[in-house]
Each structure stands twice: as C-alpha cells, then as structure tokens.
Amino acid sequence: xxxxxxxxxxxxxxxxxxxxxxxxxxxxxxxxxxxxxxxxxxxxxxxxxxxxxxxxxxxxxxxxxxxxxxxxxxxxxxxxxxxxxxxxxxxxxxxxxxxxxxxxxxxxxxxx
Amino acid sequence: xxxxxxxxxxxxxxxxxxxxxxxxxxxxxxxxxxxxxxxxxxxxxxxxxxxxxxxxxxxxxxxxxxxxxxxxxxxxxxxxxxxxxxxxxxxxxxxxxxxxxxxxxxxxxxxxx
Numbered sequence: 001x002x003x004x005x006x007x008x009x010x011x012x013x014x015x016x017x018x019x020x021x022x023x024x025x026x027x028x029x030x031x032x033x034x035x036x037x038x039x040x041x042x043x044x045x046x047x048x049x050x051x052x053x054x055x056x057x058x059x060x061x062x063x064x065x066x067x068x069x070x071x072x073x074x075x076x077x078x079x080x081x082x083x084x085x086x087x088x089x090x091x092x093x094x095x096x097x098x099x100x101x102x103x104x105x106x107x108x109x110x111x112x
Numbered sequence: 113x114x115x116x117x118x119x120x121x122x123x124x125x126x127x128x129x130x131x132x133x134x135x136x137x138x139x140x141x142x143x144x145x146x147x148x149x150x151x152x153x154x155x156x157x158x159x160x161x162x163x164x165x166x167x168x169x170x171x172x173x174x175x176x177x178x179x180x181x182x183x184x185x186x187x188x189x190x191x192x193x194x195x196x197x198x199x200x201x202x203x204x205x206x207x208x209x210x211x212x213x214x215x216x217x218x219x220x221x222x223x224x225x
Contacts, residue, residue: 100214
C-alpha cells in the first residue's frame, strides 16, 4: 500500500538545538497532520494543515504544507527535554477516498 | 471525561482467554478506528467504522472482532490470540472517515503469554 516517507528515522540532538523533520509522498495530499507520541501513550495532534503553502505554528513548533502538495515539514525550535518522543506525519490522499496514511515516525532523543 | 478514552490501559492474557478492549469518544465524532502499534513498526490500521458501519477491515485475522454499538463506543473482542499479537492497541476518532483530524486514545498495552 501507499506509504509516506518520513525522515529522519531518529535524531540525537543537544538541548536547545533546532530540529527539522519531513514527510514526502509520491501522491498529492489535501491534508497534512503532525502528531507526537510519548512512551506508552497515544499520539497527540500537534498541527493540522489544509492548504498548499500553509505555514502554521504551535508554540515552538512550525509546520508547512508543501507547495507541490507532496511534502510537509515540521520544525521545533530551541528543543527542551520534554520534546523527546516519536513524531508522526499523516496525510489524506484525495485519490484514495481521503483515507489517512501515517508515516513511520521520527524518534527524537535529546542528549543531556 | 473528555476526548478519547480506552480501557483497560494494560492487559495480560493467555492464548486461550477471551477479553475485550473498550474505547469511548466524547467528541461527537462519527468515525472510529482501531490501530495496532508494534515495536519499531508504523501504525497499522485495523478497522474503520463510520456512523456505526464498518467501512474498512485491513485483512485482520478473525481472532480480532470489532463491535460498534453506536458512534461513541467501539470494542475490540479478542480470542485465541498469539504472542505476536502483543502490541499497543490505539483507538481514534474523527468527524467522519474522509475528513478532519484523528484524535487518539491513550491505548491499551496488550501482552499475550
């Protein structure tokens, strides 16, 4: 089945650094969603994007819906320890009945 | 209660047991989902219900049996599971199955002995 390519798979950064991760697809999407999952918990929605080119912020997080509608990125500025977790992108493909598809996740580690 | 709730949070069962997972959403949504999340694997969609009707079954073994009595409640009945079925089972809901954001519950950590 169709998959989203999310990268990187994992990141090791120092506290205070900025983080960038992205998702790409071979098909166009009409919605991009970014989630964060803490250990033992369900994913929590961070940002939702609905228009090509849309740039949305949520505190230190910023996400953009790519102009081509085939990609999206998530940036985290000035990382803090509680940013540790797995970040998932998800999208809805209008050519597949708008079914939601998830990426494999980016696992963020923050070094002391 | 707000959002999406799941019970139990943890479950240990033998291969011959029968158990059920429960999910309830308080968001007024019409679509509900079951996902399986195994270690180091992406989220696997299992079932989708829209307005209480099952709209998707992603080739899930019959030892998993979903039930959706109304738009707010979703169950996953388990019987004769295998150790490889051990995983985090997540419930989610959305306005409908073709639009809107999905909101997840905290999950049930299932261990099959």
